[in-house]
Amino acid sequence: MTLLLFKVILILAVFAISLFMAAYSTYAERKVAAFMQDRLGPDRAGPFGILQPLADGLKLFMKEEITPEVSNKFLFVLGPSLFMITALMTGVVIPWGDLINIDGINYSLQITDVNIGILYVFGVVSIGVYGIMIGGWASNNKFSLLGAIRASAQMISYEVAMGLSIIALVMMTGTLSLKEICEYQAGGVGGNWNFWNVVYQPLSFLIFIICAFAECNRAPFDLPECETELVGGYHTEFSSMKLGLYLFAEYINMFISSAIMATLFFGGYNFPFMHDLGLSQNAITIIGTGVLFGKIIFFIFFFMWIRWTIPRFRYDQLMNLGWKGLLPLAIGNLLITGLFILLNNRG
Amino acid sequence: MERLTNRSKIVSDKKMTFLEKIYLPAILSGIRITIKHMFKKHATVRYPEKTREFSEIYRGMHVLKRDDKGAERCTACGLCAVSCPAEAITMEAAERKKGEENLYREEKYAAKYEINMLRCIFCGLCEEACPKEAIFLTDRIVTTDYGRDSFIYGKDKLVEPVDARIDVTKRQTPEVLEFKQHKKLSHNR
Numbered sequence: 446m447t448l449l450l451f452k453v454i455l456i457l458a459v460f461a462i463s464l465f466m467a468a469y470s471t472y473a474e475r476k477v478a479a480f481m482q483d484r485l486g487p488d489r490a491g492p493f494g495i496l497q498p499l500a501d502g503l504k505l506f507m508k509e510e511i512t513p514e515v516s517n518k519f520l521f522v523l524g525p526s527l528f529m530i531t532a533l534m535t536g537v538v539i540p541w542g543d544l545i546n547i548d549g550i551n552y553s554l555q556i557t558d559v560n561i562g563i564l565y566v567f568g569v570v571s572i573g574v575y576g577i578m579i580g581g582w583a584s585n586n587k588f589s590l591l592g593a594i595r596a597s598a599q600m601i602s603y604e605v606a607m608g609l610s611i612i613a614l615v616m617m618t619g620t621l622s623l624k625e626i627c628e629y630q631a632g633g634v635g636g637n638w639n640f641w642n643v644v645y646q647p648l649s650f651l652i653f654i655i656c657a658f659a660e661c662n663r664a665p666f667d668l669p670e671c672e673t674e675l676v677g678g679y680h681t682e683f684s685s686m687k688l689g690l691y692l693f694a695e696y697i698n699m700f701i702s703s704a705i706m707a708t709l710f711f712g713g714y715n716f717p718f719m720h721d722l723g724l725s726q727n728a729i730t731i732i733g734t735g736v737l738f739g740k741i742i743f744f745i746f747f748f749m750w751i752r753w754t755i756p757r758f759r760y761d762q763l764m765n766l767g768w769k770g771l772l773p774l775a776i777g778n779l780l781i782t783g784l785f786i787l788l789n790n791r792g
Numbered sequence: 793m794e795r796l797t798n799r800s801k802i803v804s805d806k807k808m809t810f811l812e813k814i815y816l817p818a819i820l821s822g823i824r825i826t827i828k829h830m831f832k833k834h835a836t837v838r839y840p841e842k843t844r845e846f847s848e849i850y851r852g853m854h855v856l857k858r859d860d861k862g863a864e865r866c867t868a869c870g871l872c873a874v875s876c877p878a879e880a881i882t883m884e885a886a887e888r889k890k891g892e893e894n895l896y897r898e899e900k901y902a903a904k905y906e907i908n909m910l911r912c913i914f915c916g917l918c919e920e921a922c923p924k925e926a927i928f929l930t931d932r933i934v935t936t937d938y939g940r941d942s943f944i945y946g947k948d949k950l951v952e953p954v955d956a957r958i959d960v961t962k963r964q965t966p967e968v969l970e971f972k973q974h975k976k977l978s979h980n981r
Contacts, residue, residue: 477830480829480830480834481826481827481829481830482829483829483832483833483834483835483836484834484835484836485834485836485838488838750823750826750827751819751823753826754819754822754823754825754826755819755822
């Protein structure tokens with residue numbers, strides 16, 4: 446098997462898994478919501494309703510597609526496409542697993558190990574804002590535009606604090622590559638053991654997860670699409686699969702940010718005792734990938750858990766928290782981390 | 793003033809403490825509550841497979857009763873229509889002809905009897921007003937439909953079939969039966 450073939454398969458697999466996770470996140474969202482409200486949730490399509498995402502997808506495809514007369518047709522199509530593309534692009538740099546050995550050759554379960562991995566993620570996520578902004582603008586609808594403005598203002602504000610919280614981590618690990626950050630936390634009690642980054646950088650993690658909520662437009666920061674104030678927010682005018690792309694991309698964003706959180710702070714594909722059980726390399730890699738997905742699923746659940754617990758913030762509260770709360774906190778964290786590194790290097 | 797319950801809390805606009813300001817303890821207690829609910833018993837009843845148990849005096853779809861011999865009890869007096877607060881009941885009276893004694897109990901009967909189920913509020917006043925014990929509300933449910941016309945139920949749907957009597961004895965509690973022993977109501981028997 447050539448490297449090229451392996452990469453193509455891996456890309457397709459990551460693409461398919463992203464879509465699968467997004468589809469089943471919608472199902473999980475409804476189930477979690479239902480269970481937390483003492484209900485049952487969807488349970489009619491197949492056993493326990495597991496075919497519900499298929500039914501939902503089919504419904505979205507079959508629906509009438511309406512393009513408003515006064516909208517800008519080209520931008521109207523570009524908006525959701527851009528949002529979806531950027532959502533899918535971030536999966537490229539995430540290390541889904543360690544090396545896997547096929548016919549004596551080691552393949553990395555990461556599509557590409559960019560040495561500025563985390564920076565790439567930030568760059569692509571920022572482009573995602575354009576998807577929302579263009580969609581809202583092209584709709585030629587006041588509510589859509591307001592939703593889009595809210596979304597972009599929110600995402601830009603929280604990206605600052607998010608970036609600063611990551612810089613502390615980058616200073617500690619000394620690399621931007623997600624793979625190397627992951628290896629830095631390689632687990633295993635015994636000879637060489639490391640704690641997960643969350644132990645060293647709890648504050649950074651806290652800031653990052655709050656910002657991740659805001660970046661994904663999730664409750665309690667779901668102001669861009671708050672139904673009570675803005676009808677549907679930036680996607681008010683969208684219908685059929687264009688709306689589907691927006692909703693879907695949001696769940697993919699959630700999946701990817703869960704993956705990034707797991708990789709940066711919770712050891713990624715590493716698990717305790719991984720080198721002490723005497724497993725073969727391939728076994729470690731496969732279990733590691735499973736462990737990574739376990740962590741990702743926990744974080745997705747956590748996203749939903751928070752959504753069905755906390756009411757939405759007011760817009761001024763959101764901006765206050767972002768600029769006056771998280772930003773100084775992130776800078777403080779940065780200074781403390783720098784101080785620790787300085788003192789450690791001296792001693 | 794005496795309080796009805798001791799659940800009310802006195803609110804104040806005092807300054808928030810630091811822990812309240814950072815909001816995290818509140819979030820933690822919140823997610824503790826929601827996770828507890830995940831493992832609670834669900835309140836949902838899976839309807840078509842399982843039906844909720846009805847009360848014996850549930851006020852659902854009406855029935856026009858027949859007497860023991862199978863003759864319709866209704867005499868089209870119109871008291872139910874008068875008592876109906878939603879004005880859902882209309883009827884047309886007709887005179888019983890010779891040879892129809894086994895069909896209608898008294899000389900006058902309802903040739904047409906219609907209840908608009910969209911207007912009906914299922915209050916049961918018609919049942920209360922009926923001097924002939926002809927109309928009762930039952931634990932049957934008025935089914936859904938797409939149009940409005942099909943909700944005007946005529947005698948074909950309301951009168952109980954001779955071979956499939958609808959039991960309404962549960963609605964008649966001992967108190968009701970005792971009340972009906974009164975001399976003034978002897979015409980019912």
